[in-house]
Amino acid sequence: MVKPTYFVAGESGQWQVEATRAIIGKGLDVAPRLSVMDTDQVILPDSAAWVLRGTAGSARYTTRVELDQLGERQPPLGRATACLAVLIPIRKSELWWSLAQDERRAIIQERSAHFQIGMDYLPAVARRLYHSRDLGEPFDFLTWFEFAEESAPQFEAMLFRLRATEEWRFVEREVEIRLRIWQHG
Numbered sequence: 001m002v003k004p005t006y007f008v009a010g011e012s013g014q015w016q017v018e019a020t021r022a023i024i025g026k027g028l029d030v031a032p033r034l035s036v037m038d039t040d041q042v043i044l045p046d047s048a049a050w051v052l053r054g055t056a057g058s059a060r061y062t063t064r065v066e067l068d069q070l071g072e073r074q075p076p077l078g079r080a081t082a083c084l085a086v087l088i089p090i091r092k093s094e095l096w097w098s099l100a101q102d103e104r105r106a107i108i109q110e111r112s113a114h115f116q117i118g119m120d121y122l123p124a125v126a127r128r129l130y131h132s133r134d135l136g137e138p139f140d141f142l143t144w145f146e147f148a149e150e151s152a153p154q155f156e157a158m159l160f161r162l163r164a165t166e167e168w169r170f171v172e173r174e175v176e177i178r179l180r181i182w183q184h185g
Contacts, residue, residue, distance in 0.1 A: 004053040005130055006037040007087060007142060010045055015085060015179040023163075025091070025173035034087070034179055036144075052089055054130025054142040066115050073122040082126060082146035085179040086155065089132075089139035096170035097133075112165035121158040124151040139173065 009017065009028070013035030020030050031049035044051055062070070096104065108114045118127065130142040147155050162168065 002055045003038070004055050004135060005142075006035070006042050006044070007052045007054075008035040008037065008044060009033070009049040009051075009177075010035070010047055012045075014182055016182045017177060018180055019176075019178040021176050023088075023174040023176055024171055028089075028175050028177070033182065034177065052132065052139065052142055053135050053137055054132040054139075055135070056128055056130050062109075062115060066109075069119065070115075070122075073119065075123040075126045077126050077128060077144070077146050079126065079146065079148075081148040083149060083181045084147055084152060084155075085181070086145045086159075087177040087179065088143040088145075089173075089175050089177075090141045090143065090171055091139045091173040092141075092170045093172045107167050107170075112162075112167040114162065114165065114167060117158060117161050117165075121154050124148075124154045125158060 009031035011031070011033060013033035015034040015036070017030070017032055017034055020028060022028075029049040099107075118125075125145055125147045127146075128144045130144065131140070132138075132142055133140040145155060
């Protein structure tokens with residue numbers, strides 16, 4: 001069983017929230033900090049502005065060759081140099097979910113080149129995709145990116161390219177939470 005990761009916005013956490021904005025649809029409440037918890041023993045604070053959950057299970061739209069390429073180039077999360085992060089929760093339309101998996105893959109990989117766009121920015125931008133739809137969450141996916149300050153332009157270019165694809169026409173809600181690792185003291 002894959003355990004969920006919790007993203008908890010509130011008064012404490014390892015990440016300082018620099019900006020929260022709705023890209024498409026309704027936004028999320030603003031909070032000063034974000035905790036990311038990968039533990040089975042999660043005690044959620046009553047004062048949380050919001051909590052999102054997702055599972056980093058198996059890749060659903062990638063081939064073996066693509067997974068192998070990703071494994072060779074994808075850096076680990078939590079690198080000391082990666083002081084910036086962006087959490088982007090996304091919900092796609094019912095039209096998207098009414099498509100068969102092969103039709104969704106054709107849009108993602110063949111027509112939108114989602115995988116190749118991501119590969120173009122490795123290893124500068126590390127990422128992890130969390131699935132939330134099957135957990136009954138308000139978003140289908142939680143996309144998490146980490147990068148160094150000097151890699152911010154690459155991240156912005158990647159995001160611009162992804163949002164310009166056919167795949168993004170199916171997004172009905174998207175929020176962007178910009179973060180910086182919390183340096184206490």
